[in-house]
Amino acid sequence: MDDVAAIRATIGPWTKACLDRNWDALLQMCTDDVVFAPPGEPKVSGTRVRQWLEAFPVIKVFEATFDKVDVSGDLATVWARGDGRLR
Numbered sequence: 001m002d003d004v005a006a007i008r009a010t011i012g013p014w015t016k017a018c019l020d021r022n023w024d025a026l027l028q029m030c031t032d033d034v035v036f037a038p039p040g041e042p043k044v045s046g047t048r049v050r051q052w053l054e055a056f057p058v059i060k061v062f063e064a065t066f067d068k069v070d071v072s073g074d075l076a077t078v079w080a081r082g083d084g085r086l087r
Contacts, residue, residue, distance in 0.1 A: 003071040007078060015064050018082075023053045061085040 001009070010029050017026035027034075027050065036044040036052065044052040062084035070077045 003076065004069045007071070007076055008066055011066060013063050015062055018059050018062050018064075021058065026053070053071060059084050062065050 010026045014026065017023070017029075028032060032046065034049060036049060038044065038052075045057075062082055063078055065083045066077075066078050068077075068079040
């Protein structure tokens with residue numbers, strides 16, 4: 001499996017972790033320097049990511065898609081979007 005396919009294969013586990021609010025599982029799929037860029041909000045990175053996730057509303061339904069995956073050496077950048085319903 002190439003790098004892009006391996007990253008795309010995380011969609012299922014990512015979605016499950018979000019629905020289960022299993023932030024440990026979600027963050028295990030990320031590097032320590034992950035940056036979340038939620039629409040309409042400032043970017044979230046470092047130790048603030050977990051705090052942001054804990055404050056996120058409960059997700060009832062969620063589907064994620066990766067629009068674009070770029071891999072360059074050890075760096076991968078993913079443009080993703082989610083469609084869901086919050087409680």
